[in-house]
Amino acid sequence: MKRVTRFDLRMVGELAVVLVLSLLLFGYFRGQSALVTTPEMAGETVVFSMTDPVGDDGGPGDYIYPQHPSFEPHRSLLDLLAFRVINKGEVAWYELDFGLITNPWQAPEGFFHQRVDIYIDSRDKWGRVLPANPGANVTFAPEYPWDIWIRIAPWGGTKAYFLEKDDKLIERRGVEVGVVGDRTIRVIVPAAVLPLPKSTWRYYVLVGGYDGFGPDGYRVVTARGGDWVFGGGTDGNLDSNVIDLLAPRSGKHDQEAQLAYSFEAKQGAILYPVGNVHESNANLLIGGGLVALLGGAGVFWGLRRRIKKNDA
Ligand SMILES: [Ca+2]
Ligand SMILES: [Ca+2]
CATH class of the missing domain: 2.60.40.1190 (Immunoglobulin-like)
Structure with missing residues (x-):
């Protein structure tokens, strides 16, 4: 019971890291798409x-x-x-x-x-x-x-x-x-x-x-x-x-x-x-897709670590 709680806590921590990284990446991509078309x-x-x-x-x-x-x-x-x-x-x-x-x-x-x-x-x-x-x-x-x-x-x-x-x-x-x-x-x-x-x-x-x-x-x-x-x-x-x-x-x-x-x-x-609307929507979609991919990879990585620990 105690062990499960510890794993859950670690998972939450790892997911939080992934989430923060994803948000940063998403922000970067949005910034990039804005940069391309900024008139100034x-x-x-x-x-x-x-x-x-x-x-x-x-x-x-x-x-x-x-x-x-x-x-x-x-x-x-x-x-x-x-x-x-x-x-x-x-x-x-x-x-x-x-x-x-x-x-x-x-x-x-x-x-x-x-x-x-x-x-x-x-x-x-x-x-x-x-x-x-x-x-x-x-x-x-x-x-x-x-x-x-x-x-x-x-x-x-x-x-x-x-x-x-x-x-x-x-x-x-x-x-x-x-x-x-x-x-x-x-x-x-x-x-x-x-x-x-x-x-x-x-x-x-x-x-x-x-x-x-x-x-x-x-x-x-x-x-x-x-x-x-x-x-x-x-x-x-x-x-x-x-x-x-x-x-x-x-x-x-x-x-x-x-x-x-x-x-x-x-x-x-x-x-x-x-x-340009369709273009920026496409950029948003690409950004969102990357975030989902990264998030998924993060979760997978976390699970693998947990399974490895359990096996050890
Ligand atoms: Ca024409
Ligand atoms: Ca025409």
């Missing part, structure tokens, strides 16, 4: 970067470009290829690569066709699940409400908005937009205008066609299409006016799934954001 580490940091498939500028799948020659070659103009968020210390760069950028009416920004919305979920579980204005004709996942909006359009239409605590959406003046290289739109947002991006932020990046007379500057999608409207959608109000969406290539939240709409369910597109 260098003068210039890519806070978030993601590519988008080539040639998916057809909305949920079947949208077609307007027929007017100014939309030539009737593809690629709204094909988002990559999105980057770069922290430069005093300013943030939001960069969007496209298949092709043309400027048929010489807009001062260097692009004419692109009408992009970047909605950002920067503060957890707080914000809005509808777009600021009707235009894209989508809703956002209730788990990830947005609280920052960067609106990109030619002819002076590029603006930044911050959702204040009282739910008032306030324009923050001072953003710049232009084309760099052949096919990149860069928005420069000073730290005085919006908070500098963090690795935890989530992004909705919506690409539509620009139309100064359309709802919030979006060129609409119809069933038949025409010279100045997209085709391949519906004349009802369920189809979105999003031609390309930054989304995973496959899976339950790929572009086709997100932009799908249903007449039966009277349901339009529901969007899900992208971000």
